[in-house]
Amino acid sequence: QVQLVESGGGLVQAGGSLRLSCAPSGRTFSSFAMGWFRQAPGKEREFVAAISWSGGRTDYADSVKGRFSVSRGDAKNTVYLQMNSLTPEDTAVYLCAATVSKIPTKPSDVGYWGQGTQVTVSS
Numbered sequence: 307q308v309q310l311v312e313s314g315g316g317l318v319q320a321g322g323s324l325r326l327s328c329a330p331s332g333r334t335f336s337s338f339a340m341g342w343f344r345q346a347p348g349k350e351r352e353f354v355a356a357i358s359w360s361g362g363r364t365d366y367a368d369s370v371k372g373r374f375s376v377s378r379g380d381a382k383n384t385v386y387l388q389m390n391s392l393t394p395e396d397t398a399v400y401l402c403a404a405t406v407s408k409i410p411t412k413p414s415d416v417g418y419w420g421q422g423t424q425v426t427v428s429s
Contacts (some may be wrong), residue, residue, distance in 0.1 A: 310402045315423030326387040328402030334381040341410045344398035355374045356409040
C-alpha cells in the first residue's frame, strides 16, 4: 500500500516555527513532484507550496511567500516544509501530496495524499 506519512505538526505560539516532513512508504516518490496543502475547519483545501521532482522549481501560495520554504531531501524521496513567522491563520491540517507530472497547485492535480498533520498556532 502506497502511503505518504507526514510528521512535525504541533502547537506553537504566533511568531514561532515548525518543520513538517513527508516520507513515503510502499514506493519511491523521487521522480514525483510533491507539495503541501492545508485545510482548516469549515474551509476548502488550499495549496500551500510545491516542488518539482528535481527540486529545481518551487511554487508558493501568496499567503505564505517569504515565510514558508519547501525542499526535498538528498535522496529526493522526502519533502519538507519549513514554516516561520506562523500566525493563527496558519492553523490547519497540513497534507502532503504527490503527483506524477506537473507541480501540484490544485487538489485536482494530486495523485497521492497523506493523512495530514495538525498545526495549531496560538495567539
